Amino acid sequence: MPVLDPDRLFPAEARTRDIARTLFAAIEGAPILSPHGHCDPAWFAGNAAFPDPARLFVVPDHYIFRMLVSQGVPLTALGVPRVDGGETERDGRAIWRLFAGHYHLFRGTPTRLWVDHALAEVFGVSAALGPDTADAIFDEVADRLAQPEFRPRALFDRFGIEVLATTDDALSDLAHHEAIRASGWGGRVIPTYRPDAVIDPEYEGFAGNVAALGRLTGCDTASWEGYLEAHRRRRAAFRALGATATDHGHASARTENLAPDAAARLFRTCLQGEAGTGEADAFRGQMLTEMARMSVEDGMTMQIHAGSRRNHSGPVMAMHGRDKGFDIPQRTDYVAALKPLLDAVGMEPELRIVLFTLDESVYSRELAPLAGVYPALRLGPPWWFFDSPEGMMRFRRLTGETAGIYNTAGFNDDTRAFCSIPARHDVARRVDCAWLAGLVADGRIGMDEAREMAAELTTGLVRRAYRL
Amino acid sequence: MPVLDPDRLFPAEARTRDIARTLFAAIEGAPILSPHGHCDPAWFAGNAAFPDPARLFVVPDHYIFRMLVSQGVPLTALGVPRVDGGETERDGRAIWRLFAGHYHLFRGTPTRLWVDHALAEVFGVSAALGPDTADAIFDEVADRLAQPEFRPRALFDRFGIEVLATTDDALSDLAHHEAIRASGWGGRVIPTYRPDAVIDPEYEGFAGNVAALGRLTGCDTASWEGYLEAHRRRRAAFRALGATATDHGHASARTENLAPDAAARLFRTCLQGEAGTGEADAFRGQMLTEMARMSVEDGMTMQIHAGSRRNHSGPVMAMHGRDKGFDIPQRTDYVAALKPLLDAVGMEPELRIVLFTLDESVYSRELAPLAGVYPALRLGPPWWFFDSPEGMMRFRRLTGETAGIYNTAGFNDDTRAFCSIPARHDVARRVDCAWLAGLVADGRIGMDEAREMAAELTTGLVRRAYRL
Amino acid sequence: MPVLDPDRLFPAEARTRDIARTLFAAIEGAPILSPHGHCDPAWFAGNAAFPDPARLFVVPDHYIFRMLVSQGVPLTALGVPRVDGGETERDGRAIWRLFAGHYHLFRGTPTRLWVDHALAEVFGVSAALGPDTADAIFDEVADRLAQPEFRPRALFDRFGIEVLATTDDALSDLAHHEAIRASGWGGRVIPTYRPDAVIDPEYEGFAGNVAALGRLTGCDTASWEGYLEAHRRRRAAFRALGATATDHGHASARTENLAPDAAARLFRTCLQGEAGTGEADAFRGQMLTEMARMSVEDGMTMQIHAGSRRNHSGPVMAMHGRDKGFDIPQRTDYVAALKPLLDAVGMEPELRIVLFTLDESVYSRELAPLAGVYPALRLGPPWWFFDSPEGMMRFRRLTGETAGIYNTAGFNDDTRAFCSIPARHDVARRVDCAWLAGLVADGRIGMDEAREMAAELTTGLVRRAYRL
Known part of the structure; x- marks a missing residue:
């Protein structure tokens, strides 16, 4: 047996497998759209081995x-x-x-x-x-x-990547992105605005980060209005280099919609390092709503990755630092948490907020019902531990009947493992075809519809959710 | 391909599909029992197009x-x-x-x-x-x-509906139900006692509603005892028009079992509009236990539809009012919530309480273990967003091993879309047969047992759970 | 049809079923390892009918x-x-x-x-x-x-049981286990250290139990250090009779890691009967960490069975007492709850903590991510209501992609129904083979790998998790 079974991840039952094969053949070679991930733009700027x-x-x-x-x-x-x-x-x-x-x-x-x-x-x-x-x-x-x-740009081209978004700190100088643009190489590598360091009062060096944001933008970030304006300018700078989206990784999906003066007071408290746990959390929540409002203005798609308890092991954090495999999901509420934001902007027909979760129990109970009615919401693909054949199948089965596929956003590879990008899209395309084949086999949709849906899941929904 | 595949929703694997076909053929034409739904009795009273x-x-x-x-x-x-x-x-x-x-x-x-x-x-x-x-x-x-x-009564007969329960406010004059009875038409359309407006202190006009209840029944509903007696009389009036069940839609499944004087005090507080959120919730909980006690007395089946957060969008509620698609499920506890009620009446062998949920995570963790031991409990079918092929299959797989099928209550179409009633029962029957076919195919039950179970799921369990 | 289908619980699709049959044939006759259960050692000591x-x-x-x-x-x-x-x-x-x-x-x-x-x-x-x-x-x-x-020892031999662990109170004199050893019969029946009665301040007669523990061990259990030393001695006494594991049944998975003097104060409060609900819970949590530390010392595998709300029905508890079928699962957190214990000993490479749950929503969200990174953790098999074909299949599908199989611990029959032991292992082996057959059929693993994995799931993982 070869290492890779050509029918891998397709249903075992012969008739359904044949349908999956047919659907997959039509999308297998589609370009790769990678609207969210963690590749390093330096690879493509420098093109070193x-x-x-x-x-x-x-x-x-x-x-x-x-x-x-x-x-x-x-x-x-x-x-x-x-x-x-x-x-x-x-x-x-x-x-x-x-x-x-x-x-x-x-x-x-x-x-x-x-x-x-x-x-x-x-x-x-x-x-x-x-x-x-x-x-x-x-x-x-x-x-x-x-x-x-096998250098980065050659692989990028070989992989058939049409666009690759990186994730970039709000304070990044985006030099690698500028270098890519200046290089004359045709690969489309774009940044994503990820402002955790200047939004989360519990982030290391928050006040200093906010001051740096002021210097970068020429705004008085000691004032609430100046701070918001600095975000607007940085978002514009990211957009100038091709960015179409922002990304927000919070421990919960809490949002707030405070009156401007209350928000300004809260900002001041956070900046002075006097915020307790509750106030820091409220501020993060307020900023999600502010970011959503800016997205209404500037058209950037907003991504919310909620529910990870970072750095669970104290000893490992002390010895090796952040991001060493010890982030663990936790139970996450979206229904109450998102209400302030949704009351503010949820009915905006042009806004796109893509929701991610590490708590699968919310797929059918919370996320599909929310995305199945609020025009601003789209469901991101299964994230992290759930970016897997079983995880993707559960996602479709648990959300597809309430939100359909048209309120979902296609696939994200979300990886820093560049060489795994084709593999990850291959898995996602196969699982989507396997799911669609099941719907065709038991008469829920026709083959012509399944073909359209496969194309949508692979490229159409991604382009529209991320305005690519 | 015709729009409707004759094998729709059956398993793809040929042997299992054949079993499903055989099981379905025997129940496809069974009469429709619709013990819970939201059709308008006026349709059948007036029989207008x-x-x-x-x-x-x-x-x-x-x-x-x-x-x-x-x-x-x-x-x-x-x-x-x-x-x-x-x-x-x-x-x-x-x-x-x-x-x-x-x-x-x-x-x-x-x-x-x-x-x-x-x-x-x-x-x-x-x-x-x-x-x-x-x-x-x-x-x-x-x-x-x-x-x-294509008038309502003709369709009712054509659909093979044996009984159709509507859902009626406790203050309803039931005039349409009386008109149906007086008309000489043979269709069995019966009311269901739904007293939210006179039980929920946060319902618009609660105090006025309770006063109206007093006028309707000739009881002094300003007193706790008079209020309970008024419920008894209204339940009797509903029963006189064929009702066999009550229905209760609360945000949580909380129940209470207060001493009579404490309950009377709480009632007074609610009636005077002085109840805080916690007291209003406690009163709703107390009333679930009171309703259960009355069901022990009068034999009415009690339905609890818990866990919907109503009218999630503030702007939509303000512009269009209630029931506009913005009800979202929320996490719901049953184990602690139902204990007071179950300690009071859970062991009553003749009582029937049918539980519904919008939180699928409780199927296997809470509802099946509870219904699999308390004689008063039965599990209602998958509700609302889960009244779907995948939702029904999950329900059976998640509850069937602990509660069996005999602690479930058959299907509810729960609809106000009259013309979809045959479709909804068709889907439910097909999915039940698909599930049973799987159990036969892998040797868990015999074909003779599956036939009996299919008939039970279609009619037997419904008749017994709702005393129809 | 015979009562038992020889292909029971295998996939219906022919090719996948053939794979399952082949895998099962190789492990069907493997010896039974029963590292956790509730058989009575008196059966094997006395060998009465x-x-x-x-x-x-x-x-x-x-x-x-x-x-x-x-x-x-x-x-x-x-x-x-x-x-x-x-x-x-x-x-x-x-x-x-x-x-x-x-x-x-x-x-x-x-x-x-x-x-x-x-x-x-x-x-x-x-x-x-x-x-x-x-x-x-x-x-x-x-x-x-x-x-x-059909006497106990004859059945034990006929069933092919290689080892059977019972569950024994910390205060047990282990006389039956001694009698079995002294009898010359070759069956390996071993005790398990279950100290709830001397660890849970809310257990009936807690203070008396702790005093009895002191008498049994010759330790001054009125002091914190003496109490811990008494546990060490009792664990040694259990090990001398073959025990390799401890077991802990708490309502939650809460752990604590207090400083010694704070722990000693809390112990005193509990012993004096002055502990409130919160303090009793904290003490149970502290003792899980103490037990884990002793496991690091003495090599005993630690089992945590968390999440059962015992004796849900007040009237049944009053009439019939404990363990009468009215234990109901409840929502259970592991991520925050286990952090103190894991910070203390989670990175110990030789420690084995086997986690069980009655809340399936934590499989993919909490347990698989935790066991997939902490070397001390292993996932126990689906417990109680989930020891079932569907429950086992869900467990594999929800944990296998994040934790793999090598962070799981094989099967437990966990029964007091001795004659059902072969049946329970038969079901588990069939379901594991059905799951593996699915992975082979859709090309995720090769047949040679599936054979190895089937053997691991049946015996290898059990021996290593429990050091048998």
């Missing part, structure tokens, strides 16, 4: 290192840097062997699908990864990485 | 207009009345064209199944609805509606 | 009597003892007839699978249970129970 296989696949990928950690492999043995600068593994081959030796852990997980696909389709590896093939595959991939056709 | 297709299908159906609104169609363009009496679309054909032009939004939703079925089976329309066929289908349906065999 | 069929199958089995109660059968008619010693049914045949007469209630439930399997495979009964066969089957089973090959 990627580092060795371990540093490309393992060290930066929390999907991978969290699974190895769960079975007792220390983060230090995987080359994950320490806050104190202490020793961690530096030998890429040693890290790769650890990964290959534990590759069975990923059986049944999406990581397995992504890595197999990247090795086979991007790097032309024909063997299955495992302890016995670790060295040979390391050498094979390392060899490829040294070749010009 | 239904209005034009748009006013029959679109304007009153929140499933339909909420989906169009979600894609930016204003409620006013759909003819939904305004609170201020302002202009809204009056041309039925224009509304119908809007609906037909957006019909693709319903792909994969139950609304699509219901509308297709009603057009094809009730009105004999052979074309698929869409922008190109909008006018022709409008004319075809309008033409039929003018014919005597 | 089991009582009549009703007392073996019905009276002690809350799965069975709760379903009959839900349909109005009184507990007294089923022979369930009363707290006041009052009359309950004593005629085993009468109880059995009631059970057989209501056996249709179990259609589609796991109880049906277990009872059918036990009657057919353990007792050789060929007829289907029902009102007509009740007496004949009662006689047939009763006849078998009188034979020596």
Whole structure:
């Protein structure tokens, strides 16, 4: 058996599988639209070769290192840097062997699908990864990485990426994005406005960040009105480099809609470092509504990624810092939380707010009913732990009957693992076709409709949700 | 392909589909029992022709207009009345064209199944609805509606409805029900006692409603005992016109079981308009237990529809009023909430309390374990957003292993869309047969048992849960 | 059709079913490892014949009597003892007839699978249970129970049980376990340390229990240090008789990690009976962390069964006491609740904490993400109401993509119904093979991998999670 089954993720039943195959054949080659992710724009600005296989696949990928950690492999043995600068593994081959030796852990997980696909389709590896093939595959991939056709821009073109959005701090100088534009290379890489550092009063260095925002924009960010105007200018600067969206990652979906003077007072309290937990949370909530209002003005799509409890392990946070695989979902309410924002702007027909969740229990209870009636809302694809075959199928089954597909926003790969982008879109397209095939097979829709829907899920809905 | 696939909603796998077909053939023609819904008794009292297709299908159906609104169609363009009496679309054909032009939004939703079925089976329309066929289908349906065999009573008979329960305010004079009885027509249309307006202290005009209840019954409803007695008399008046059930729609499932003097004090506080949010909620909870006690006395089945946050959008509520598609489910607890009521009457072997939820996470965690042990409890069918093929299948899979089917109550169409009643029962029967076919196919039950269970799910359980 | 379909619980689709059959054939005969359950060690110490069929199958089995109660059968008619010693049914045949007469209630439930399997495979009964066969089957089973090959030890050997863990109070003298060891019989029956009675300040007689713990161990359990040392000694005594695990059944998963002096003060408050609800809960939480620390020291696997609201019905508790089928799951948080414990010991690579839940909404949101990163955590199998075909399939689908299978702990039968043990393991093995067959059929894993995974799920993971 080849490593990649050509019918992978299609229904087992023959008639339904045939329908899925037919639907997939028509969209398999569609361009990749990647409106949300975490690739580094520096890759495309500089177009330097990627580092060795371990540093490309393992060290930066929390999907991978969290699974190895769960079975007792220390983060230090995987080359994950320490806050104190202490020793961690530096030998890429040693890290790769650890990964290959534990590759069975990923059986049944999406990581397995992504890595197999990247090795086979991007790097032309024909063997299955495992302890016995670790060295040979390391050498094979390392060899490829040294070749010009495996540099970032060449892969971008080979992958058929029509547009790739990065995620950029509000204070970013966007130099890499400017460099890409100036380079004459035709790849469309665009920034996304992610202002957590200047919106969240509990973010490290918040007051300093707000002051820096003032310097960047020439606004008096010590005043509420100046602070809002600074956001407007930064959003405009991002748009000038192609941005069509903003992104907001809060622990809850809480929103507020305070009167201007109350908001101004709250802002002052936060800026002076005097906000308690409740006030900080209220301010984040107020800013979601402010960002939504600015989106009504400037047409930027607003993304809300709510519900992650960041850095769950105290000891790991102390030793290795943020984003080391210890972010854990938590129960999240949207119905009460979003009401202030929705009362303010939810009926705006041109506004686009894309909602994401890590709490699947809200798909049918909260998100589908909300997106199925408020014109401003669209449902983002299954996020993070749920960006997986079963997760996507549950999402469709739990939201499709109430919100339909036309209130959803297509797929996001949401990754910093550049070589997995084709794999992730491949999985999403296959699962969508498998779902649609089921609807055709049991007579809920016709084949002509399924074809249209497959195209919409792959490109149409993405273009419209993100104005691409 | 015909618009309606004769095998729709059956499993794709051939052997399982054959089992489903066999099971369905035996119950497809069973009479329709509709123990809970929102049809207007005036239709059957007056037997006037239904209005034009748009006013029959679109304007009153929140499933339909909420989906169009979600894609930016204003409620006013759909003819939904305004609170201020302002202009809204009056041309039925224009509304119908809007609906037909957006019909693709319903792909994969139950609304699509219901509308297709009603057009094809009730009105004999052979074309698929869409922008190109909008006018022709409008004319075809309008033409039929003018014919005597499409009047309410004729359709009632044609649909094979054995009994249809409406939902009636406690203060209703029930004149239409009396008129139906007096008319000599044989259709069994019965009322349901729905006392929210005289039980919920936060209902508009609560105190006046309670006073009106006193006038209607000749009881002193200013006293707690008189108020309870008034309920008893109204329930008796409903029963005299055939009612077998009551219905209660609260935001939570909270119940209370206060000592009589504490309950009397709380009632007084509510009546004087001095109840805070907590006291109003406690009073609603107390009244659920009182209603349950009266059900032990008079044998009426009690329905609890909990967990809807009504009128989520402030602006829509202000412009169009209640019930305009902006009711959103919220997380709902049953385990702690129902304990006071269940401690009071949960072990009564003849009491029937039918529980409904909009929070699917409670099916397996709370509702099935409760209904699987308390003799008074039965599980109502999937409600509202979950009255759908996927929703029904999840309900069976999530409750069937703990509560079995004999602690469930069969199907409710719960609709005000009269022409969709056959479609809704058709969907429910097909999904039940699909689920049973799966149990037969993998050896969990025998074919003889599945036949018995299909009949129970279609009629037997309904008759017993509602004493019909 | 025979009562037991040889392909039961396998996928209906032919190709996938063939894969499931092949996988199952290789593990069907594997030894039974039962690392958690509620069998009585006295059975194997004394090896007396089991009582009549009703007392073996019905009276002690809350799965069975709760379903009959839900349909109005009184507990007294089923022979369930009363707290006041009052009359309950004593005629085993009468109880059995009631059970057989209501056996249709179990259609589609796991109880049906277990009872059918036990009657057919353990007792050789060929007829289907029902009102007509009740007496004949009662006689047939009763006849078998009188034979020596149906005594506990003979059945233990026949069932192929390699190890069976019982659950034993911390204060137990373990005399039956000593007797089993002294008997020369080769069956491995081992105790499990379950210290609820000396850990939960709200347990009846807590202070007395703690004093008894002191007498048993020769420690001064009036002091915090002495109390902890007493636990260490009791754990050692359990280990000396083969124990490899502890078990903790709390209403929530709350943990605490107080400074020693704060913990000592809290202990004193609890011992003096002065702890409020919050303090009692905090103490239980502190003791989970203490138990985890002792597990790091002594290598015992720690099990946490959280989320059951015990004895929901006041009247049933008053009449019949604990454990009468009225324990109901409740919403349970793990992410915040476990943080103190995980910050203390979650990164210990040799520690094994097995988590169980009655709240399925946490599988994908909380448990899989936690177990997929913390080396100390493993996921226990679906518990109680979810120990069922659908429940197991949901568990795999909801956890497998994030935690994989290698962070799970294999199957527990968790039963006091000894004759159902082979049935329960049979169901679990079939469902695991059905799940794996689906992954093979749609190309997610290879057949060779599925074989390895099936063996791991059946025995490998159990041995490692419980150090058996």
